[in-house]
Amino acid sequence: MAPPHTVSPSDDRFADWIARLEEKHFAELTFPEVSRALRALSSTYVERRDKLAEGAALSGAGKRAAFALFYGPLHHLLLTHIVESVPGATQNITTLLDLGCGTGASGAAWASACQPRPRVIGIDRHPWTLGEAASAYRAFGLSATVRQGDVATAPLPKGPVAILAAFTMNELAEPARDALLTRLVERAGQGDRVLIVEPLAGFVARWWNRWRDTFEQAGGRADEWRLRTELPPIVAKLDRAAGLNHREITGRSLWL
Ligand SMILES: C[S@@+](CC[C@H](N)C(=O)[O-])C[C@H]1O[C@@H](n2cnc3c(N)ncnc32)[C@H](O)[C@@H]1O
Numbered sequence: 001m002a003p004p005h006t007v008s009p010s011d012d013r014f015a016d017w018i019a020r021l022e023e024k025h026f027a028e029l030t031f032p033e034v035s036r037a038l039r040a041l042s043s044t045y046v047e048r049r050d051k052l053a054e055g056a057a058l059s060g061a062g063k064r065a066a067f068a069l070f071y072g073p074l075h076h077l078l079l080t081h082i083v084e085s086v087p088g089a090t091q092n093i094t095t096l097l098d099l100g101c102g103t104g105a106s107g108a109a110w111a112s113a114c115q116p117r118p119r120v121i122g123i124d125r126h127p128w129t130l131g132e133a134a135s136a137y138r139a140f141g142l143s144a145t146v147r148q149g150d151v152a153t154a155p156l157p158k159g160p161v162a163i164l165a166a167f168t169m170n171e172l173a174e175p176a177r178d179a180l181l182t183r184l185v186e187r188a189g190q191g192d193r194v195l196i197v198e199p200l201a202g203f204v205a206r207w208w209n210r211w212r213d214t215f216e217q218a219g220g221r222a223d224e225w226r227l228r229t230e231l232p233p234i235v236a237k238l239d240r241a242a243g244l245n246h247r248e249i250t251g252r253s254l255w256l
Pocket residue numbers: 071072075099100101102103104105106107123124125126129149150151152165166167168171172
């Protein structure tokens with residue numbers, strides 16, 4: 001069997017970021033409380049997707065802790081792998097716009113992989129995420145601003161800018177998603193770079209194939225990712241305790 005691929009997210013900062021998340025969230029909650037919340041959170045993402053628009057994923061301290069401690073590091077590892085694999089994704093970026101930034105995990109991964117590091121603007125509709133994202137960008141030594149807003153209607157900064165929507169598009173209602181994706185394809189035509197990342201599971205993003213065709217026709221690329229890598233200990237422990245299985249971190253991306 002091939003050895004697991006090793007992702008090297010930006011040095012010790014990744015470990016320090018997770019250590020700080022553990023310290024913060026386990027100050028208020030026990031491990032069994034967080035692992036129970038992780039089960040509830042993963043069922044929200046799979047079986048109760050209609051509740052996402054109401055903010056069900058981030059309702060309550062347990063789900064927030066599970067989101068920050070579990071999905072954050074997984075998204076960070078996946079994004080690091082994607083941007084290091086897609087040619088040209090880490091060069092000449094001065095501003096990175098993190099749409100639906102959540103805890104900042106994915107945006108911090110992309111920005112940290114860039115040389116030189118861009119400034120980051122994180123936007124999210126959920127007020128709790130903004131403090132988390134600001135601390136994550138800080139933990140990775142990035143210069144960043146965060147603001148509350150609806151990504152469907154938020155004005156995009158003047159280009160050139162690299163625009164990330166990681167695990168965000170599937171939470172938008174279809175008309176808003178189509179309108180935003182249309183704007184992003186137009187912006188790519190003006191010199192911006194666009195990266196969309198979503199789960200592999202087809203039911204999460206039924207719109208995927210249509211937009212994959214649009215991105216490819218515009219000169220972009222679509223990829224599927226299956227990453228085997230060592231998980232941070234707290235992520236592996238939560239994975240086991242919640243009965244999930246992330247021996248592989250998977251996802252798919254559109255790049256233009
Ligand atoms: C699954 S999380 C992903 C967070 C982060 N991008 C990551 O990769 O870890 C989706 C995020 O999108 C945000 N979101 C969903 N719809 C939004 C909207 N219309 N405007 C702004 N943020 C939105 C949610 O609040 C949540 O933080």
